[in-house]
Amino acid sequence: MSAFVWLTxxxxxxxxxxxxVLALLxxxxxxxxxxxxxTLDSMPMAGFYGLMxxxxxxxxxxxxxxxxxxxxELEERTYxxxxxxxxxxxxxxxxxxxxxxxxxxxxxxxxxxxxxxxxSMPAWSAFEAHPAVQAxxxxxxxxxxxxxxxxxxxxxxxxxxTLVFYTLSRxxxxxxxxxHYLPATRTVARWDSTAVVxxxxxxxxxxxxxxxxxxxxVPEVCARFSNPNSCMRTSGSAVGTYIDYQPIERMTAFxxxxxxxxxxxxxxxxxxxxxxxxxxxxxxxxxxxxxxxAEAEPVQSTPAVAAAQxxx
Numbered sequence: 001m002s003a004f005v006w007l008t009x010x011x012x013x014x015x016x017x018x019x020x021v022l023a024l025l026x027x028x029x030x031x032x033x034x035x036x037x038x039t040l041d042s043m044p045m046a047g048f049y050g051l052m053x054x055x056x057x058x059x060x061x062x063x064x065x066x067x068x069x070x071x072x073e074l075e076e077r078t079y080x081x082x083x084x085x086x087x088x089x090x091x092x093x094x095x096x097x098x099x100x101x102x103x104x105x106x107x108x109x110x111x112x113x114x115x116x117x118x119x120s121m122p123a124w125s126a127f128e129a130h131p132a133v134q135a136x137x138x139x140x141x142x143x144x145x146x147x148x149x150x151x152x153x154x155x156x157x158x159x160x161x162t163l164v165f166y167t168l169s170r171x172x173x174x175x176x177x178x179x180h181y182l183p184a185t186r187t188v189a190r191w192d193s194t195a196v197v198x199x200x201x202x203x204x205x206x207x208x209x210x211x212x213x214x215x216x217x218v219p220e221v222c223a224r225f226s227n228p229n230s231c232m233r234t235s236g237s238a239v240g241t242y243i244d245y246q247p248i249e250r251m252t253a254f255x256x257x258x259x260x261x262x263x264x265x266x267x268x269x270x271x272x273x274x275x276x277x278x279x280x281x282x283x284x285x286x287x288x289x290x291x292x293x294a295e296a297e298p299v300q301s302t303p304a305v306a307a308a309q310x311x312x
Contacts, residue, residue, distance in 0.1 A: 029050035208238035
């Protein structure tokens with residue numbers, strides 16, 4: 001394993017150092033912003049940039065760590081040497097994935113340590129500011145980049161495709177999945193009161209309820225009004241209103257659930273990558289490539305060969 005650590009460091013040291021510097025600057029900016037006593041409505045620019053790094057850190061790992069990992073070997077045909085008889089492709093990738101995955105997780109933990117607000121209470125807007133969330137996205141970005149790199153076999157294409165698919169994945173997780181890890185809590189109020197949600201809760205939707213306290217659709221005649229409450233009340237279509245929300249107390253659990261989702265996605269992508277490598281996956285050299293490689297290798301001089309050359 002020490003050999004893989006040394007080889008990974010030698011081949012990827014500048015990328016690792018650059019990403020580590022980015023993570024340290026983001027952490028420094030967040031901690032600096034949190035140490036300044038300001039109102040909740042203002043944030044130093046250092047904290048803002050730190051939050052931006054939290055949004056893109058997993059993508060940076062995927063683009064510059066994961067995408068070139070296999071694609072560069074295939075594009076430059078250095079896998080003839082890297083995947084020789086002593087080191088199989090699966091073992092080669094396993095060793096590098098363990099080293100880079102551990103480093104990515106550690107740097108993700110560092111990036112997620114702050115939210116840039118001084119003395120603020122927990123808020124759903126700061127969901128990304130958590131070590132588990134950042135570590136999960138770093139692992140997912142790495143696995144996505146490696147998988148796309150194997151499919152494309154071209155570094156620039158792999159980097160661009162990783163950026164696109166990572167962004168789409170983040171949007172889908174954030175917009176569609178994140179708010180529904182657990183069933184929403186519903187508060188219902190009849191016409192003589194108003195439905196309210198607890199402080200800090202994430203509001204998911206609102207509407208009207210019938211006599212059984214179940215949601216009902218707004219009739220077309222009431223939908224024409226900018227505020228259909230009076231119409232719904234006078235027409236008897238509803239007996240009150242409701243609001244669905246996620247309590248702020250669930251945010252920590254949701255963060256670890258999202259970490260689990262990212263880890264499962266990363267595991268699935270790595271499993272597909274290993275399967276493709278194990279069964280060829282388009283990387284095995286053709287007969288012409290093997291013949292060219294054999295012709296390019298210098299002939300080892302032996303006593304028999306030397307004697308034959310001397311007689312000639």
